[in-house]
Amino acid sequence: MKRVQFEHSPIPYLFVAPQIIIIVVFFLWPAGQAIYQSFLLEDAFGLSSQFVWFKNYKDTVLNDAWLQSAGFTLFFSAIVTFLSLALALLLAVKANEVIHGASTYKTMLMWAYAIAPPVAGLMGNLMFNPLIGDMYQFMNATGMDFDHKLDGFDAGFVVILISVWKQVSVNFIFFLSGLQGIPKSVIEASTLDCKSSFRRFWTITFPLLAPTTFFLMVINITYAFFETFGIIDTTTQGAPGGATTTLVYKVFQDGFRGADLGGSSAQSVVLMLMVLALTVIQFRFIERKVHY
Amino acid sequence: MNWRILSTHLILTIGAIFLTLPVWVAFASSTHTAETILREGLQLFPGGHFFENYNTVLFVEGGVMKKVTALQMTGNSLLLGLGFSIGKVVISMLAAYAIVYFRFRLAVPLFWVIFMTLLLPLEVRIIPSYKVVADLGLLDTQAGLIIPLIASATGTFFFRQFFRSVPDEILEAARLDNANAWRFFIDILVPLSKTMIAAILIIMFVVGWNQYLWPLIMTTKEENYTLVIGIKQIYQILNEGGELPQYQKAFALTILATLPPVLVVLVFQKWFVKGLVESEK
Amino acid sequence: MKLGNLLRTAVFGAAMVMPTTLLAQTEIQWWHAMGGRLGEVVEEISAKYNASQSDYVLVPTYKGGYEDTMTAGIAAFRAKQQPNLIQIFDAGAATIINAKGATIPVAQLMADYGGGFNVEDYIPGVRGFYADSDGQMIGMPFNSSTPLLYWNKDAFVEAGVDGPPASWEDFEAMAPKFAAAGYQALAQSHSPWIFSENFMSRHNLQMATGNNGFDSTDVKILYNNDELKMHWSKVKEWLDKGWYGFYGRGWGDNQDAFVQKKVAMWLGSSGSFGGLSKSAEFEFGAAYLPYWKSIIDEPKGTFIGGAALFAMSGKSDAENKGVADFLAFLTGPEMQYFWHKETGYVPITNAAYDLAKSDGYYGTTPDAEIGILQLNQPGGEWTKGYRLGYYVQIREVMYSNYEDIFSGKASVDDAFAAIEKDSNVLLQRFADTYK
16 A cells, blocks of 8 residues: 555545446446346246246256356367467567567567457358368368368367467467566576576576466466357357357357346356456465565 | 577467468458359459458448448447547546545445456346346447446556556655645646556557447447447358358458557557556556 | 416417327337348338328337347336337247237237237238237237248259159159269258258147147157157268258358259248349259158148247337237238248238239249248148247257267267257246246
């Protein structure tokens, strides 16, 4: 906290009010509604409702479809996070080393951050389009029978590829900045101690990047959990057979397409709890690393 | 050592191609006719129909009900991007200022309330949020589109961090000059935060422009579509069969939807990176 | 005294002005899900209606696809901002019809506010789907279609086949010839609608207990039967042999395969006819939905898909009158004929059908009649359609499992067992909601 502060002024209340009001109206109230709705079995039009305790949870969570979706979400998040981090790290390390054309490379590797996930999804969709998509032809030309409309694995491949593509830029920016923040003295000292640049990287550089990596991991997992909605909605829509449905996409399907308010609210609450767990972990780790 | 430098450049080049090729192909394909694309697939080199295609997409009513042009959608996206970023900066600065610089009873609990929003990304509350906005009669309005989005805690956290890093001496000096809280904010803190404000504006503009889920469920009138939503809807019609799929228009729209945020990011690269990285702390 | 004069003048003045404002037109809000060309025709109909009278102004608004429109309608109703007329599709029928009090049955609306209502005016195939178990029509069928087989006449010539198959047995006999000519014989859009729901109807098989769901919400699905499973085993066989192509769930993707001449035959809807005329660069024809001779000798009719218009409750008398007036206009023979010609959807009244016939429309375009003829084929006990809750999710379950069958991930038996189990859970939930 600051040593010097203002006191006895109406200003803080005034200043904080806009944000708090919006939060109450558009965050807390809907969240409360979601919890309330999750305990109700209500017809879509709101004309008849009954309080059913945890029935919605029983019906819609922990059934096959939900478990498939949860499994996919976890698997998907792990792979997307790992791949986008790994690729970005590789590119950042190389970009840090190079002298000629450094800024050109930097620009070209960074700009994809600005693309919206659904736009990336649409581009990817067209690239994999059976009629005109080069990627589709390419995948089939390599011999395997590629059909992302039919095969869950292939569909997952498409969604993962596009998600990773979109996310590499962000990670690249952070990793590069992190690398550039390592003092030259440390680098020079390590060169004296260790001849192999490969070992140098893993024993010195990578640990120094740990805080950045942790931070990015959480960002990426959140991205994979939620923002990939745009990609999934514009490519596979969760098909085939629910193979590419993430938890958040399922909430949208049940609530918005299927008009099952109680069920989708129950799933939302479960998702909220998962996010809570994620954030707690994030703050634990981040706070710890801040004290390095 | 030469091969080492070579391999570095190689890796970087492959990476750069990986990230830029799809968009280049999208652009190239957008300058051909629908027939060409259907016959030959995606294009690597631009065709001759750049002006014609973009003209049609921008100025001729397209869309599901043929009521909206890409120009209108661009306007909607701009409104969203600017409204969102400006609104967010204003609200977050005010709230952060209050929390950092004032000792008042509700400071801590209010801070936690704001913090809690990090736990509630839009996706877990879309349906009740939709209902709230519908109840307030704000569906299909710019206000309903922007306001629910601007109160998340990220902006407040940026500014809170920044304000905390401002040396106390500045406030002490201002008090010596008998500055009150409002004057201090306007005359000293805000100018001091110029770089931060710029960085956040840029980042939030990109975020706002790229919004998908909320506009998707909130806007139903075609005239209110943003570019990002417009592509999706039009693409669905593309897929309804009936007419020859107008892929070149889809690609053109994709390029249009990508251009402004990319330009913003490229032109303001320095600020943008600074703002992004500052937020990590 | 002066004040009194002033007041009197004011009152008279107001009384003069008021009737004029009362003469302002009543707005009728119509939310629909018709995009593209169909949306244009909707706009044309509205324009015609508005031009034909001056009491009401019909305002059509495109609200997105079927699900989006229903969701928007539901939210609006809960916020007391519902439109006067809303288009709800077949899978949403149970939701809106079971919500007692959400709508005014159109039969009642037109009897009370319009000129009356006679269910006999409507062709038999459309009467049942949006009606209650007493036969009272709740929704007005708007864009009604039924599954048809479209065939590429050029491809048939190339393969040396005379005409479209009447039965699936015939299809199996001719499929190898298409393979030899380089075509996949068949593709199909919307598997649940064509290869399940209308399959049951065509072969007169019961789809669900409780009179296909019309009698009660406490019902179970009956998809897990030998006939349907036999059919799907065959379809999987055809897929493996290259006689059948699955292009994904998207309606358009499978239609494109037909338009792009990858497949020789395509199962679509009677409403696809208009779009195909514009996009297909070859001669095509429409034919009846094939059936299995092994299951039934004389196939029964199919039922309508598409959507219906529902009049939402909670509106003023003046507006309800307007809705009834518009519905009367819409169901008039001229408008039905217009809608039928422009879109390919079937005309829902006998009068309209007669008008089309007498106008010689079917002489020039015989394919346009196939849909109605199929709907008018003798009905059986189970050709009325269905009324099942959470049916959007049930269709999702069906798609999911069909995809598993196609990809080989699940056997036909397992897939249908899963469909039965998951559908019944959904139906049970729906029934519980309305207890």
